[in-house]
Amino acid sequence: MRLYFLSTLEVNFRVYFLFCNYGGQKLTDFYSKFLTCTNTKMTEINASVQPKSFFAGTVSSVEEQGLCCFHCGLPISGQKYLEQEKQFCCAGCLAVYQLLSSSGMQQFYELQSMPGNAISNEGGEKTYAYLDDPVLQKHLFQFCEGDHVVIRLKVPSIHCISCVWLLENLHRLDAGVRKATVNFLKKEVRVHFNISLLPLSKLAHLLEKIGYPAEFKWNHFKRTSFFEEHSDIVKLGVAGFCFGNVMMLAFPEYFTIEVPHKYKYFFGFVSLLLCLPAMFYSAKDWFTQAYKAIENRHFSLDIPIVNGLLVLFAISCYEVMIHHQGGYQDTLCAFVFFMLLARYFQRLTFDHLSFDGGTLSYFPMSVTLVKEERSTIPLMQIQINDTLYLRNAEVIPVDSILLSDSCLVDYSYLTGESQEVWVERGAMLYAGGKVCGKAIEIKVIQTVKKEILEQIWEDGERKSHKTKVSFADKISPYFMIFVYSLALIGGLWQWYDSHDFNMALFSFSSVLIITCPCALAISAPLVHGLMQRKLSKKGFFLRNGSLIENLYKIDTIVFDKTGTITESGKELKSIFDITNQEDRFAIASLASNSLHPISRKLANQEQKRLEITDYEEVVSCGIKGNANGKIVQLGNKEWLEKSGFELPQACQQRGSSLLVVVCDQKVVQVFETCDVFRNHWQTTIQQLRAYYDLHVLSGDTDQARETLSREFLKPAQLQFRQNPNDKQKYIQNLKENRLRVMMVGDGLNDQFALQEADIGVAVTEAAGHFSPDSDIILEAKSWSRLNDFLAIAKSSVKLIHVNFMISLIYNVLGILVAAMGLLTPLFTAILMPISSLTVVVSAVFGSQLIVKLRKL
């Protein structure tokens, strides 16, 4: 019976951990999905996880006409590729189909219809030769012994069950692969392969060939050891094991069963032994943190916690060894277990988000070196006087001199200006610029900056300079003083009253036991974790839960303009138009061939499609094609001006963000791409204005000054033409004036400011997209709810205060009992869990109420 109970207890714990992992709702979610899926075998699972592509809408309408690619599901326009009665949109998709069908891997298409990824030929085939460099490989491999290598690759294009199937059957495509395991949420593949049969570069090629190119960026390859990743759950398991078994042994005391003295001693001794792992392994972190806090001479909640643990342990030892009594082992273990549980709950990580996006993912892993012939080398092997070859959209890795004629460089990373700059031959190019247009050659005059390299090699988490003092930390010193003086008074009073030293000591220790700040240690992380989960569902992702307390203190909000208050390049405004109906059909048909967002917009303007031949796409310039004998060309101003077309007078003075359409050698239409303000931005600003001091920093010119000043009221707080360093200084100034600043920005140009501010919020168009280093990631669609999010954070902190009051009431109750010397282990074993439970219940319901009140 007893054995059975114990084993079920362990099993229950295991199930419970699984449950923790999923986070309650997710589990039920999963089950309902699972049930529907097994019936139909279709995988709606994925539709909800990630929409397949942004043309989902168009796909379904075209699907009925049977005009989609069998592989990737994109509508087929222009040339068709046929194979075994199946249609493909491009040679790439066809090739994947042929490869898979020849290896007998048809199941890929059966698990889900049209599962493939479009094979993009943008920029030609990438060269992965640099990946075979042994120095670089040392940093990429997770494990390497002889030929057997394990690597974890980030594959962003994983989106459905078929992807998982295909990648896990990679060994059927190449004998060099031993095993591949996919982590769907992280979009990672762990590949075990034989490096002598299949070099890393070949593996990368293989993945690209089947439409799953791996991303090779520095920050994906930072290694974390097993114990960093999993120690939490192991600690929790150990604490649970101790707790369960110690409780078993305490049963006689709970039910006041009279047991012979020798058994009592035995039980006490065994449970004391069982306490040791909970105390010295599971609770290790609190000990080290408390030690650090004492060393740095500041006070944190860890100190009273450790104090409570030590007192409990010492008294238990004393009771068991000297008095041969039961002791407080069960309370101690329960305490450790619940605290770990709360902490585990708080340590929620968002697998698909990267808060450390910044610089690391911006700089390339390899560069093309020109020496007699072109070869790719790893970034850190660049030497002074090397000649490098940079293609369109590649980042200039080091300061260098331009050898080619002239080129456009986008310095938005450094300056925040969204406008490209012309650089002439022989001029300086600064590291961090992005090449626009045709490929260039540069001569290196400086080696890779040390800071960048340091960041690349540095392991573990980025050190944060931001101090975080939570409410619990702040009150803990007063708490300690209060408790000790109370215990002392109680002890002295007992001594005075009864002249019994033992009794006085007992009363003193009892007060210390009962005031263990256990509820306090549980309540704050629990509320943090709950809120973090709730907010993340609405697109407000906190890096960690304790940021809630920082949000509470914010009094100043600084916004970036472009991309934050406005959406960039979202609107096309026609400023010159002499097209006829036929022209418009031709333009829309041509645009439908391109995947560029602006082209998609143009394509949607007309429904009728003409056949396009001689289609040509010049990357980052424009597109060109022949529609029923009409030659149509559309692209940016620079490209068309270079091709010898002259813009109409009216458009000459406009900025550079113009889109020009040429039909039969004549400019027929000019569009201006302009920024639009986000939906409901005015209401959001008005709401925020009531509580916060608002500032705007913009890298652009002051075109929008009037519109903004109407809402922001204080014109002095609108700053234009700010470069990243200006922004950082501005925030520094605000902080020096003792303001608590939250910075809301979007691009790399806000990076420094985001780091400088007390809280950095990065706005991204969709979760999982690139975002700079930040504390919080905010999805653009939830932007207008910013005020609600902040209000929720405020209420959450108040909830923590309420919980603190609750646990204080219990403590006062306990202290009264303890000071009278009436405390028994049984009383503690009941009071402690009850107080924790009340706090947990109030945290759960309180946070639900807060969210409901805000209608989130």
Place this chain on the structure above:
Amino acid sequence: MDIIILLVCVSVSIAVVFLVLFIWSVKSGQYEDCHTPAMRILMEDNKSETKEKSLKGEKKDERRKD
């Protein structure tokens, strides 16, 4: 009653076995990814390679109807 001492020892050692199994399961990565295994279960085992395409087409249609 002395048997209880033996029983306690046995029960605790069995619990230790479970604890070791639990730690082993964590180490072997069972808690690393809780989503993908749920998808893997939906994949069928390897079928014979030669299967008529018409059959597949029908199957697909059936699924759609479902």
